Amino acid sequence: MTSSAYTRYEVLRSFRNWRFVVLTLAFPLVLYFVVASGNRHHTFDATAFPLYFMTAMATLGTMAAVISSAAIIAAERSAGWTRQMRITPLKPATYIGAKVLTAYLRALLTIALLCLAGTALGVRLSAREWLIVVGLLLVGLIPFAAGGIALGHVIGADASAPAVGGIVTLFCLLGGVYGFQIANSGAMFQVIKALPSYWLAQAGKTALGGGWPAEGWIVVAAWTAVLVPIAVLVYRRDTSRV
Amino acid sequence: MTSASASHGGIVLSRVSKSYGKVRAVRSVDLVIAPGETVALLGPNGAGKTTTIDMLLGLTRPDSGSVTLFGMSPAQAVAAGVVGGMLQTGSLIEQLSVRELVTMVASLYPHPLGVEEVLQLTGVAELADRQSTRLSGGQAQRVRFAIALVADPDLLLLDEPTSAMDVEARREFWTSMRAVAASGKTVIFATHYLGEADAFADRIVVLAGGEIVADGPATEIKAKVGGRTVRATLPGSDVAQLAELPGVTSADRHGDAVILTCGDSDAALRALLGRFSGARDIEVQGSGLEEAFLALTAGEDDITSEGQDVR
Numbered sequence: 001m002t003s004s005a006y007t008r009y010e011v012l013r014s015f016r017n018w019r020f021v022v023l024t025l026a027f028p029l030v031l032y033f034v035v036a037s038g039n040r041h042h043t044f045d046a047t048a049f050p051l052y053f054m055t056a057m058a059t060l061g062t063m064a065a066v067i068s069s070a071a072i073i074a075a076e077r078s079a080g081w082t083r084q085m086r087i088t089p090l091k092p093a094t095y096i097g098a099k100v101l102t103a104y105l106r107a108l109l110t111i112a113l114l115c116l117a118g119t120a121l122g123v124r125l126s127a128r129e130w131l132i133v134v135g136l137l138l139v140g141l142i143p144f145a146a147g148g149i150a151l152g153h154v155i156g157a158d159a160s161a162p163a164v165g166g167i168v169t170l171f172c173l174l175g176g177v178y179g180f181q182i183a184n185s186g187a188m189f190q191v192i193k194a195l196p197s198y199w200l201a202q203a204g205k206t207a208l209g210g211g212w213p214a215e216g217w218i219v220v221a222a223w224t225a226v227l228v229p230i231a232v233l234v235y236r237r238d239t240s241r242v
Numbered sequence: 243m244t245s246a247s248a249s250h251g252g253i254v255l256s257r258v259s260k261s262y263g264k265v266r267a268v269r270s271v272d273l274v275i276a277p278g279e280t281v282a283l284l285g286p287n288g289a290g291k292t293t294t295i296d297m298l299l300g301l302t303r304p305d306s307g308s309v310t311l312f313g314m315s316p317a318q319a320v321a322a323g324v325v326g327g328m329l330q331t332g333s334l335i336e337q338l339s340v341r342e343l344v345t346m347v348a349s350l351y352p353h354p355l356g357v358e359e360v361l362q363l364t365g366v367a368e369l370a371d372r373q374s375t376r377l378s379g380g381q382a383q384r385v386r387f388a389i390a391l392v393a394d395p396d397l398l399l400l401d402e403p404t405s406a407m408d409v410e411a412r413r414e415f416w417t418s419m420r421a422v423a424a425s426g427k428t429v430i431f432a433t434h435y436l437g438e439a440d441a442f443a444d445r446i447v448v449l450a451g452g453e454i455v456a457d458g459p460a461t462e463i464k465a466k467v468g469g470r471t472v473r474a475t476l477p478g479s480d481v482a483q484l485a486e487l488p489g490v491t492s493a494d495r496h497g498d499a500v501i502l503t504c505g506d507s508d509a510a511l512r513a514l515l516g517r518f519s520g521a522r523d524i525e526v527q528g529s530g531l532e533e534a535f536l537a538l539t540a541g542e543d544d545i546t547s548e549g550q551d552v553r
Binding site for chain 1: 299300301302320321322323325326327329331332333334335336337338342343345346347348349350351352386389393
């Protein structure tokens with residue numbers, strides 16, 4: 001059984017939906033250009049603003065790119081397509097694999113465009129620094145990719161867009177993407193550090209000289225261990241008419 | 243695959259029940275379908291047709307009883323790729339052409355039919371490069387049939403496959419269905435058109451209120467549910483005698499009026515006029531399906547009201 005054709009058409013299909021792709025990519029990119037070009041020569045937290053804001057937008061943009069799987073899945077469910085696929089031998093791993101792949105391709109495109117935009121505004125990083133930032137962003141996105149799939153199978157098509165927007169906004173706030181942390185110490189900070197959003201933001205901030213300690217790996221691994229089975233479970237149970 | 247499956251005795255539903263809250267959608271249904279049979283599930287809306295098909299496809303789990311397809315559970319049969327299904331609701335996904343969509347689905351099956359072959363067979367070859375969301379209702383329905391068929395399944399389950407089609411599309415659809423059924427597949431389709439059930443099924447299973455109320459060869463069921471009613475004024479007649487007239491399946495009287503439910507109303511009329519010359523005010527009516535279901539389920543009122551009791 002070759003599922004490669006299935007995966008190929010899933011990817012093809014998601015990128016032919018150019019309105020969706022353009023809007024997903026355009027939001028962080030336009031925001032970056034508008035804000036960073038105006039503050040091109042400023043510094044923030046002792047960092048050149050274009051570099052700082054590039055990492056922030058990379059966190060926000062990639063998070064939105066992968067969580068937006070929820071909107072796509074919710075639409076497919078309401079069209080009855082998910083049920084149609086459920087009566088084929090499509091394996092959950094192939095289904096989820098294809099969804100994760102398309103989500104990551106959107107995220108990679110977002111990163112690539114932001115890196116180009118950053119370079120245009122004078123951001124200079126070494127090859128090694130680029131690799132670390134991009135690599136850690138991709139790791140940090142795993143829980144969000146799983147969460148997006150799980151969300152898509154429990155939410156209605158009409159509620160999916162505001163839900164995705166709200167979740168991204170909330171997690172960016174909790175991750176400190178907007179330039180401040182809600183808390184820098186105490187119990188609240190411990191909670192923030194136990195969320196995957198903090199470490200996705202930290203992944204971006206490695207470009208600013210931030211670290212990614214073992215704690216980051218542990219938190220991401222734990223959320224992955226929780227959310228991937230949930231995504232598989234809700235997909236398996238989702239056979240009802242919507 | 244077909245020969246191996248045949249040795250496992252086809253499709254078996256054994257005392258299958260399913261409720262949604264207080265609604266008992268399917269009640270203790272027993273049904274055995276042999277490999278190669280074409281069976282129509284005939285019934286009005288709410289009869290339990292879709293619930294039955296969803297249970298056969300593993301989309302709905304019965305509350306009690308068991309469902310086996312060729313000796314496998316529905317989930318196993320679906321995973322093995324021996325089942326193709328066309329659901330009642332559902333549209334096609336965006337951004338793929340008809341050919342791409344069928345190719346994508348074909349790739350999921352172990353032994354699919356050729357994509358071009360299926361496009362030809364289902365009459366959508368000329369639409370192959372069209373976006374799958376830019377089709378008429380009937381065209382989309384045929385593409386959905388192509389998606390079910392490309393699996394080359396041993397069992398094809400179709401839930402009201404012609405519901406979005408006009409008369410012409412319906413005719414074309416059944417023409418291609420005939421070719422499929424002739425290839426030895428087991429076909430189960432739900433419909434509320436007696437004409438469709440009669441024309442395309444070997445066997446008709448009539449569902450009403452979640453129960454099987456009739457099951458038999460298409461001709462037999464047609465005589466039962468698709469017959470005509472002869473009404474006449476005939477004072478002092480014997481109902482038992484009337485019921486034995488040729489072409490009459492049952493007789494009933496209300497005062498001076500007699501109502502003959504007929505499989506063959508022509509034969510019944512001739513015999514009626516021959517033997518009961520006093521019959522007058524004769525009316526012949528085609529009995530509607532709803533009426534036929536009522537006739538079939540009549541006398542089961544006790545069971546019905548008991549069944550609606552909330553546990």
